[in-house]
Amino acid sequence: MADILLQVENLDAAYGAVQVVWGVSLRVEQGKVVSLIGPNGAGKTTTLKVLAGLLPAKNGRICFRGQDVTNEASHKRVERKLSLIPEERQLWPRMTVEENLVMGAYPARLRPKARENLDRIYEMFPRLKERRGQAAGTLSGGEQQMCAIGRGLMADPMLLLLDEPSLGLAPMLVEEVFQYVRRIAAQGVTILLAGQNANYALQVSDYCYVMETGRIALEGPSAELVTNDHVRCAYLGATS
């Protein structure tokens, strides 16, 4: 059996007094793509924020590469090669594309490799190279998503938390983004992918968790969930 990269046990999370994630447990094996699907407001983004250290865990345990990181600051997790590509991109709008990318290599460990990684990202996304001097806030939605992905990859992550990469994109671009997800996975990066687009998520992932109102409602190998009646009706638009 492959190594367990990420193990989450009984995670609770809250915004102030309002708890929105209840007892979430999940595991991600090295080299796999795992998806976390669910409807609006299910708590996918919240879960990823807790995993990245942007929101404290109220209860539960997060183990990354065998180490307990539950209470660790976000910058330490990036050092450990756990990176988030957030929902809605969160670029720095008045910094250039290149500055946004380079900042992806901010931790001291990565700085010597920043140049090399940048070239790799430009090779993967030639569009970003063309637009390197442009303010990130003036990119199109698709380009912004590429830039956000590029920035995340600059950190050389072992585990990439990828939140809703297809948000607000035209169908053609959604296809393109998922091509990139496949390519990144093929390079050996483990991915935990959250999103509403169950169709694509199930296609690219090996294993899938279904989240509903803050809890894991269902889980299983993606190939099996595709045939699950509940998943087919609720997420894949099948009529029963």
Add this chain to the structure above:
Amino acid sequence: MPAADVLNLLIAALLLAGLYAAMSVGMTIIYGVMKIVNLAHAGFMMLGAYFVLELHERLGMDPLIGVLFAFPVFFLGGMLVYWLLVRWIPMSDQPTLASLLLMFGLWLVLQNIGYLVWGNSDRAILTARTFRTVHLGPILIPYIRLVVFAAAASSLAVLELALRKTWFGMSVRALMQNQQAGRIVGIHVERTARRTFGLGTAFAGAAGGLLAMLYSFSPDFGRPFLLRSFVIIVLGGLESFSGVAVGALILALVETLSILVLPAGYQPAIAFGLLVLALVVLPGGVATLFQKRQRLA
């Protein structure tokens, strides 16, 4: 009015603007990174003035060298203040009452230390430079203003370079634009905030030293300049550096040219009038006039 006089005023305004920009930039970066309105800025400017005065009177140090020394000393002082006081205020993406009160309290404390140590009489720094003038044809420039402008402008140029080319500078700009994204890429936000507070304080102290080369001062010295910094930052749109330059230029122009139409007694009201005007008419700063499109990431 002769053209030469207008030209003289315009040059005076430009020289003043450089100083004003250096004086406000410290508040801008602190606000940008921490969303703290640093009212104690006035106190640090006052301390900067006395710092340069003491070095001048006790050691005979040239005030310009004193200003240079103020940078590292106030940088460390600012980091200490951050560590002692500021870090206990929860980080927020909006100014909080707690931070406002803390900085106001700190200003009062600094001011009273000033009274305790130096009394309330007016002091001034006079050197051989103070009364010299430079003639360029019909244009007449007080030499000291030229020197102060050069010092202010070069410190701003170095800052600008640092913000663009160093990892620390990039992290400052990143946190100003989106703090959460900063955490995501692994910026140690508290460390950057601490250094930013040091840097902002360094600029306050150095600006105080520069101001002291032009004006007499007392422990209440920072007050009118705090108001001016405020106006400049609001005009500039709170967290942009080019905004600071534009705001400083506008304020300096209005103040300088108002001499033509307003009695000198009304001078202090000008900054306040501009502040009200800016808040009512251009709450996003002058930059909103130029931003036709800005898609947010």
